[in-house]
Amino acid sequence: MKTNTQSVCQTLKQILKTSLCLTALGLATPTLASTHSLLIAVDGLRGDGIENAHTPNLDKVINGTWANGYKTAFAHYAQTMTDAAPNSGPNHVGIMTGVTATKSGVTNNSNVGGGNYATYPHYLTLLEQSNPSLNTAYLVTWGTDMQITNSADIKIDADDATNTQNAVDIISGTFSASNWPQGSDVDALFLFLDDVDGAGHACCFTASDDGYVNEIKDVDSQIGRVLTAIKNRPNFANEDWQIVLTSDHGGRGSSHGIHAADNYTIPFLVSSKTVQQGYLAGIPHNYDAAPTTLAHHGLAVPANMDGIVQGQNIRPANDKGIQQDLTTYLPFDGNYQDVSGNQLHAQVAGGTPSLKAGGKFGQYMKLNDDQEYLTLGKPSELDFGKDTNFTLMTWFRVSGDQSGDPVIVGNKNWASGANRGTLLLANEGNGDDFGINIASSSADRQDIDPIDYTFNGWWLLVATFDRKGVATMYAGSPTGELNIIAGDISNVGDINSELNWNIGQDGTGSYTYNLKADLDDFAVWRRALTLDEVRTIYNKGQGAELNSLLNNVQNRYLTKHSHLDIGQSYPVVITTTVNGETCGLEWDNNRFFNERNAKWDCSGNADPMALTVTDVTHDESKLIVSGYLVAxxxxxxxEWDSSKSSNERNAKFDENSSGDLITLWLVEDSNQTKIVTQASGQTCGLEWDARKLSNERNAKWDCTPNMDTFRIERL
Incomplete structure (x- = not known):
């Protein structure tokens, strides 16, 4: 119940609005009538949820373009509290009170009602205590949240759709209730949305689940309606709004509550006219939401809050390009040389690793489990001490589960994760999970994991280390999903070890489990790459070779701009992507009457071919190249087979002929090449068979004509 003074204020503000109440009572008014805030909590929204869903409204907020004069500080690597399991109850209380479970006393969903709200009040309560004339609204869609004590003027428990409409009506001045007369302005609005969590529990908290991603898209539409209502306010241009958005937890599989990075990692954004545009520095937490909102309203943040005010401290921007602080870069094209200019070459340290055609870009390195690995040695450039930011990157592909827990790259003795050093790992769970381990001693060991991966396609792996913040693991799938998890490494000390940096082994070179994988485009930076840079390299799964970004490679892949001379032969390999798997054109080992079937090997292997050019012509959209392709x-x-079934002919390699004439349709995008031929007067397009047997698909000519798209790489 409100005090007598507050009751008088409530009556007066229904008549005179907002700040006139305290003036009538002769009290100070610490907030401006034009100051407004919207705090949105989206239940179960992982830190990579916005990245992988269609979220045009949130994208505009993050980019600082949702309204004139507004900027946004954002983190896709923010963290939940860690003194309680990452579940809704303690984190909802933290978002609203600015303290973690140790202080609030709320450690699970069952004791929310017993929180210490007298000592650590709800932020709306603090606003009302500071200025009872403020109009505050509390809209939730999880009944347990109604147990969180607060002094909001109106409290509603409804579903997401209803509360989205309630928020729009409140902001527009069309909402009415017994204690909220129609036309009442709103100063501070809390909106909780629950359906993303429901979608995660229905299947999976993951970017690869359509239900989860589509629900994030729906929430973005709901948030878009609320933002539109704000911008449509008659006096919006003269108002000072703040938008804060965060979440209570991430998830793994269909659940959450696990003390691990995929459960801890959430988004946090704050948008206003006064924040800085960019990525938040340090370690943002969801319990920063309350102090950030209070500060916007001009209130001093209580000293007993665990959260801090976010929006002014952002990471320095890199405006010098991807080459900035690039330390070593191994494209694996014919050798293990560093092409960054720093001469940090790798050497074979065990077994006989091989370089093969048909990599993600050019050639790639293949390691098996017979102690094959490379070493970079122990150069000072790879000493990162206790305060140097750095990044590890490679493209990664396997055809099955790893044995044990092998190392992709690292410099520590993996006999114990508490040993000093850093590791990027290929199995932190079930044989197919990525992870990071970093420590200076057992006291500060941190493990950031897991991200599940699939087989036979190229995954981008980027591990960034912000030594005053978080280590972030980016894992880009072959099908376009960029998975992101992060963990606090601010307390990790000196990570320089006395061991070598090895690729495919730990620092000792003798760890029991050797990596069995394909690697391409390996690089290290002495800084933490940004999400924007990772996006550029990942390119939605198609990838961008560092050599290309560094302008070191010209015309490797055939496009409409390629220069090909008539009469010349060019060594090439041909690959395509099928359901995220890289499949290479090969000839079959079996031979019948001097002929071999043509096939697509979806383990990623490709046989080298020779393309002999007989004609080159241009039209408006493509370069048309005719010739013969010989293994x-x-x-x-x-060749094409003379037998035709259902408008399809087998593709084959004939040892006793020069082949059938083929034509390449080369366009701007090197991944969209089409290969056609004329068979008995019909145009037929080269395709892969929908059926896969033992990682192989038949190659065929479809004379409907249909045709698949390919990439042709010059060797």
């Missing part, structure tokens, strides 16, 4: 090593020339 190297005398394995035959590409």
């Amino acid at each position: 190297q090593g005398g394995k035959g020339a590409l």
Whole structure:
């Protein structure tokens, strides 16, 4: 119940609005009538949820373009509290009170009502205590939140759709209730949305689940309606709004509550006219929401709050390009040389790793489990001490589960994760999970994991280390989802070890489990790459070779801009992407009457071919190249089979002919090449068969004509 003074204020503000109440009572008014805030909590929204869903409204907020004069400080690597399991109850209380479970006393969903709200009040309560004339609204869609004590003028428990409409009506001045007369302005609005969590529990808290991602899209639409209502306010141009958005937890599989990075990692954003545009520095937490909102309203943040005010401290921007602080770069094209200019070359340290054609870009390195690995040694450039930011990057592909927990790259003795050093790992769970381990001793060991991966496609792995903040693991799938998890490493000390940096092994070179994988485009930076840079390299799964970004490679892939001479032969490999798997054109080992079937090997292997050019012409959209394709090593020339079934002909390699004439349709995008031929007067397009057997698909000519798209790489 409100005090007598507050009751008088409530009556007066229904008549005179907002700040006139305290003036009538002769009291100070610490907030301006034009100051407004919207705090949105989206239940179950992982830190990579916005990245992988269609979220045009939140994208505009994050980019600082949702309204004139507004900027946004954002973190996709923010963290939940860690002194309680990452569940709704303690984190909802933290978002609203600015303290963690140790202070609030709320450690799970069952004791929310017993929180210490007298000592650590709800932020809306603090606003009302500071200025009872403020109009405050509390809209939740999880009944347990109604147990959180607060002094909001109106409290509503409804579903997401209803409360979205309530928020729009409140902001627009069309909402009415017994204690909220129609036309009442709103100063501070709390909106909780629950359906994303429901979608995660229905299947999976993951970017690869359509239900989860589509629900994030729906929430974005709901938030868009609320933002539109704000911008449509008659006096919006003269108002000072703040938008804060965060979440209570991430998830793994269909649940959460696990003390691990995929459960801890959430988004946090604050948008206003006074914040800085960029990525938040340090370690933002969801319990920063309350102090950030209070500060916007001009209130001093209580000293007993755990959260801090966010929006002014952002990470320095890099405006010098991807080459800034690039320390070593191994493209694996014919050798293990560093092409960054720093001469930090790798050397074979064990077994006989091989370089093969048909990598993500150019050639790639193949390691098996027979103690094959490379070493970079122990150069000072790879000493990162206790305060140097750094990044590890590579493209990664496997055809099955790893044995044990092998190392992709690292410099520590993996006999114990508490040993000094850093590791990027290929199995932190079930044989197919990525992870990071970093420590200076057992006291500060941190493990950031897991991210599940699939087989036979190229994954981008980027591990960034902000030594005053978080280590962030980016894992870009072959099908376009960029998975992101993060963990606090601010207390990790000196990580320089006395061991080598090895690729495919731990720092000792003798760890029991050796990496069995394909690697391409390996690089290290002495800084933490930004999300924008990771996006550029990932390119939604198609990838951008560092050599290309550094302008070191010209015309590697055939496009409409390629220069090809008539009469010349060019060594090439041909690959395509099928359901996220890289499949390479090969000839079959089996031979029948001097012929071999053509096939697509979806383990990623590709046989080298020779393309002999007989004609080159241009039209408005493409370069048309005619010629013959011959498998190297005398394995035959590409032909179409004389037999036709359902408008399809087998593709084959004939050792006794020069092959059938083929035509390449080369366009701007090197991944969109089409290969056609004329078979008995019909145009037929090269395709892969929908059926896969033992990682192989038949190659065929479809004379409907249909055709798949390919990438042709010059060797």
